[in-house]
Amino acid sequence: MPASSPTHSSTKSAPTTSQSDTAPASRWLVIGGGVMGLQVATDLRDRGQNVTIAEAAPTMGGLTSAWNLGDVIWDRFYHVTLMSDTKIRDVLKRLGLESQMKWVETKTGFYAGGRLLSMSNTSEFLKFPPLTLIEKLRLGGTIFYASKIRNWRRLEKLTVEKWLRRWSGRGVFEKIWQPLLQAKLGEAYKQTSAAFIWAHTARMYKARRSGMKTERFGYVPGGYAQILESWVGWLTGRDVTMKTGSPVKNVAPLNSGELLVEFADGHSEVYDNVVSTIASPFIAQSCDALTQTEKDQHSNIRYLGVVCASMLMDKPISQYYVTNITDTWVPLTAVIEMSTIVDPESELDGKHLVYLPKYLPDDHEGLNESDDDYREKCLSTLEKMYDHFSRDQVIEFKIARAKYVAALSTVDYSTRLPPIVTSVPGFYALNSAHIVKGNLNVNETITLGEEKLADEVWPDYQKRVARGQVATNATSRDEELVSSS
Ligand SMILES: Cc1cc2nc3c(=O)[nH]c(=O)nc-3n(C[C@H](O)[C@H](O)[C@H](O)COP(=O)(O)OP(=O)(O)OC[C@H]3O[C@@H](n4cnc5c(N)ncnc54)[C@H](O)[C@@H]3O)c2cc1C
Structure with missing residues (x-):
């Protein structure tokens, strides 16, 4: 595996390691092990920093993480890569996975006026x-x-x-x-x-x-489980410390200029810098020392959440990757037939995988609907939409939920964004809510992570180092992390 960052080769704002990228090493904690956290950790490690990632869940990956549907392991939420997603393709190249990608021409359907129509x-x-x-x-x-x-x-x-x-x-x-x-x-x-x-x-x-005028979507064999395993392995091989099952509760500045990080299990650790990649309402709650304005900016961001069923079937349901729905009685955002892209034989144990998502605002009670009710709603809806569908064809049915998926792009959204370089020295708030020129996807998320790290976080760090506000390896200080539990 090459020693440089998986994405530095092609970025405009973060060139391959140059004079401006260098600064003595200090201790960084990245909060959140989704793709944003992994990207930030990768770039910091590439700049020679000592990096730890703290992830609340038992595994890394956040929204991209996988689960078991019976014997099949696939993404909890559907993910495809576009040919134009150059940044994630660069990451995959460095991980040795890009050449394995499968590209498939897709078809789009519309369910309108009680009929399924092709619009490809x-x-x-x-x-x-x-x-x-x-x-x-x-x-x-x-x-x-x-x-x-x-x-x-x-x-x-x-x-x-x-x-x-x-x-x-x-x-x-x-x-x-x-x-x-x-x-x-x-x-x-x-x-x-x-x-x-x-x-x-x-x-x-x-x-x-x-994609040569046709819609072609790609995936890596093994799905995001494979990508995450390779990326996490790549980072671990470069001495990045991974802490899973480690929710961060609070970050507080110390008089020394360091940051005291308190974990949910009660133990604490000290870092010189913290980059929090978690959803904004959580950032507002996890650093008391932020100004009230900063906390309000974070907690006022409205998010879209999602309830998303994964359904394994013994037959396909349609020929469309996505079926958009304009009939308002249907309680689903779309029907996503993943197995029109992902090969059922080699990836899905010969079965067909359909996702049934419903996006809802973060305060909508539908996000808490019981599994049984959502399942019944999905199956009875499919029975009405597709004559050939019967619930007997369903082999596995599992429901995933996420409350904070994508920040809602409201009027004048970008003018109300909280700062990435916060009022707390060394505490950086860099999450997907800062995407203002695109919609939420992995490529946009890691592009933002790389650019904002290079343009805002790193220059601020260099200034703090130059002012002697960070005790780096070069200025020598006890490297041990302390525990006050
Ligand atoms: C239904 C759905 C479909 C999608 N389809 C596509 C697609 O086809 N293509 C595509 O490119 N993208 C797709 N995406 C978007 C993609 O998943 C996101 O862009 C990406 O995963 C965002 O990553 P993130 O790191 O910003 O956030 P997250 O993945 O949410 O990561 C944040 C992490 O922080 C952790 N965390 C939270 N609080 C704490 C705490 N206190 N301490 C420690 N850790 C904490 C969380 O557990 C989580 O792992 C889809 C998303 C969804 C939900």
């Missing part, structure tokens, strides 16, 4: 029954126009509804956009800015461009 190419789009020809042209024009917009900040000032009504017209908005927005965001779509749809469109448009 231009000719199908032109035949799409719910829209008149003029409406189709307006829809196509809106998507094309959105893909050309560079000044996303302008879009952040408008609600998505206002912008889509203006460009697509009332018919397209009410028949297509509104049901899709409601399925994805619930009533929160009313506060969501036009930047949300711009980011989504830009990603899909870019994917088609780099």
Whole structure:
């Protein structure tokens, strides 16, 4: 395995280790072992720092982590990589996994007016029954126009509804956009800015461009379980300490300039720097010393959560990777048939894997719906949607939930973001809520982690070192972590 960071080779803002990247080593704790935490740890280690990751869950990976569905091990939440996801592909290259990736052309379906319709190419789009020809042209024009917009900040000032009504017209908005927005965001779509749809469109448009006009999605054999195993192994091999099952409770500054980190089991450790990658409401609760304004900025960020069933079947349910749903009686955001991409024979024990997600705002009671109720809702809905579906075909059914998945891109969102370099020296708050130019995905998350570490965290660290505020290896101090339990 090469010694450099998995992603440094291709970044604009974080060039391969140069003079500006160097500084004496000190002790860093990265809170959160999702892909953001792994990326930050990778970059810090590449800069010669002593790095520990503290993850609350029993395994690393956060939203990308895998679980067992009977004998099948696959991601708890569905994940695909786009051809245009260059940053994650760089990570995979360095881990020796990119060459193993499988790329598959996908089809998209729509469930509209009680019918399942294909919408995978231009000719199908032109035949799409719910829209008149003029409406189709307006829809196509809106998507094309959105893909050309560079000044996303302008879009952040408008609600998505206002912008889509203006460009697509009332018919397209009410028949297509509104049901899709409601399925994805619930009533929160009313506060969501036009930047949300711009980011989504830009990603899909870019994917088609780099995928030769067809939609091709990729995965690594073994799924994210394989990626995480390799990445964690890569870091461990470079002396990064991994602490799983270690929720951090509080971070407090000491008079020495160090940070005292208290863990949920009562023991404490001392670090020189902490980068917290966890969701903003948790950051607000985990550092008392932040100013009230900083705490409010974090706790005022609204998130989308998700309830997502994984269903293993002995037969496929459709030919579509994603079936978008515009019929408002359906209580699901979409039907995602993973086994249209992932090979059932080699990866899924010959079975077919379908995800049934429902995204909901973080305060929505639906996130706490019982497993039995959500299961019944899913199965009875599928029985109505697909004539050939019967619950007897279901071999495994398991439900995953996450309350804080993606920060909601509300009007003027980027102007209200909390700072990454906080008022507490050495405490950095760098999480996916800082994604302002895209929607949440692994590529965007690790790109942000790498860029913000290089542009904000590292320069601040270098300043603190230059002012003598950090006791580094170069200034010699007891390296032992203390325990006050
Ligand atoms: C349903 C769904 C589908 C998706 N599909 C795709 C896709 O197709 N392609 C794609 O690229 N991306 C996809 N994503 C997005 C992708 O999963 C995220 O972009 C990425 O996982 C975010 O990583 P993160 O590290 O920012 O956050 P997380 O994964 O949430 O990591 C944060 C970590 O912090 C830990 N933590 C929280 N509190 C503490 C504490 N006090 N102490 C220690 N640790 C703590 C958590 O346990 C967690 O592991 C999808 C996500 C979901 C939910």
